[in-house]
Each structure stands twice: as structure tokens, then as C-alpha cells.
Amino acid sequence: xxxxxxxxxxxxxxxxxxxxxxxxxxxxHATLYWYQQILGQGPKLLIQFQNNGVVDDSQLPxxxxxxxxxxxxxxxxxIQPAKLEDSAVYLCASSVPGLAGETQYxxxxxxxxxx
Amino acid sequence: xxxxxxxxxxxxxxxxxxxxxxCTYSNSASQSxxxxxxxxxxxxxxxxxxxxxxxxxxxxxxQLNRASQYISLLIRDxxxxxxxxxxCVVNRGNKLVFGAGTILRVKS
Numbered sequence: 001x002x003x004x005x006x007x008x009x010x011x012x013x014x015x016x017x018x019x020x021x022x023x024x025x026x027x028x029h030a031t032l033y034w035y036q037q038i039l040g041q042g043p044k045l046l047i048q049f050q051n052n053g054v055v056d057d058s059q060l061p062x063x064x065x066x067x068x069x070x071x072x073x074x075x076x077x078x079i080q081p082a083k084l085e086d087s088a089v090y091l092c093a094s095s096v097p098g099l100a101g102e103t104q105y106x107x108x109x110x111x112x113x114x115x
Numbered sequence: 116x117x118x119x120x121x122x123x124x125x126x127x128x129x130x131x132x133x134x135x136x137x138c139t140y141s142n143s144a145s146q147s148x149x150x151x152x153x154x155x156x157x158x159x160x161x162x163x164x165x166x167x168x169x170x171x172x173x174x175x176x177x178q179l180n181r182a183s184q185y186i187s188l189l190i191r192d193x194x195x196x197x198x199x200x201x202x203c204v205v206n207r208g209n210k211l212v213f214g215a216g217t218i219l220r221v222k223s
Contacts, residue, residue: 031209042119042202042213043159056210091158104211106158 004107018080025094125218138203
């Protein structure tokens, strides 16, 4: 079974520039998540989709971050304009219900460096 | 105070050692609990779920104490390949909250 796909794997931009990340979840997984992982910290949820609807975006900095999942499959996360503190790994995950709640499967992440 | 707290380590242990990690969580509404493993520059992967009765998977044993809001992971007979960051995770209303992770380094 193919895993969660993400692109690009690496991105270097200057502050105030824009950047977009793409994610394709595991086939059949209705729930999709975007996380931000800053070096030395655990992943922090930015936004959660159920099919093409937003379930939770309470920690998404909406003045600069946006995300969409128009057809309920793949998703894009955009940052505009980027700040130095946005340097992090952006992880996409998708999930399937399990015995102890949703089991999430992560993609390889996009490593963003903002200069 | 962070919702999920872990000792960051690093824990440096020899091969064959037994090592234990602890984790505390602050939200009593947390419903389910997990340990994830994250290798250097890789994505997190589910290691095991944690049940109230405790559970074991080979060399790994996880325990949950709901009254104390405390989770533990025990690794027996450590292998070099166990070197990684171990993330304590709680599920609160289908939202996963991650600890910052505990670094384990197993040395020969």
C-alpha cells in the first residue's frame, strides 16, 4: 500500500516570499492533517480535514497560512508571506479509525528553511 | 505548562540495557494514548497504543495510569536500532497532542 506522499521534500525561501506544499494521503483515508514540527519539538497540529471540510484549524496562523482539500483527496498548505520562525518540517498525515482511536500515518515531510 | 511533558534526555545506554521513559499529560479528558517513534530526519511512526491494562509488544511494554495521568514505555534488551526519539502522544477528541520527545541513543 502506498504511503502518504508529500512534495517538495525541501524548500529554501527568503522571508516575505510565498511557498506551497502538497500532500496526497493514503487512498481511502478520509481524515487529513497538517502538522508543523520545529526542531527539538513534537509535531503541532495546524489543521485537520474530514473529507473536504475543516474539522479543526484553531492553531493555524490564519493571517499567513491557508490550506485546502477541494476534492477531499489531496491537499495544499500555503504560507504567504513567510517569516523566519516558519522554518520547520511540515508533516502531512492521514488516518483510519483503530481500536484506540484514529491511527495516523505520516508522510516524509517538507523541510522548509526561511532565510 | 505543556499538555504533554516528557524528559528530553538524551538517554545514552549500552546494548542490552533496559530503559524506561515517562510522560505526563495534563488534560484529564484525554481519551487514548500512544507512543510514536521518530528516527532522525524521518517522519513519526506509530510504535504502540497504550491501554489502561498495560500492553506488551516484544521487547516493548507500555503502561497507563489514568489517576496519575502518567504513561510509560519500557524497552528491554536495547538494540542499536532502537536509537530514535520516542514521542508520547495523547488523543483528545480525535486530535493528537504530541510531547517533545525523548531521545534514546543505544551504543555498542
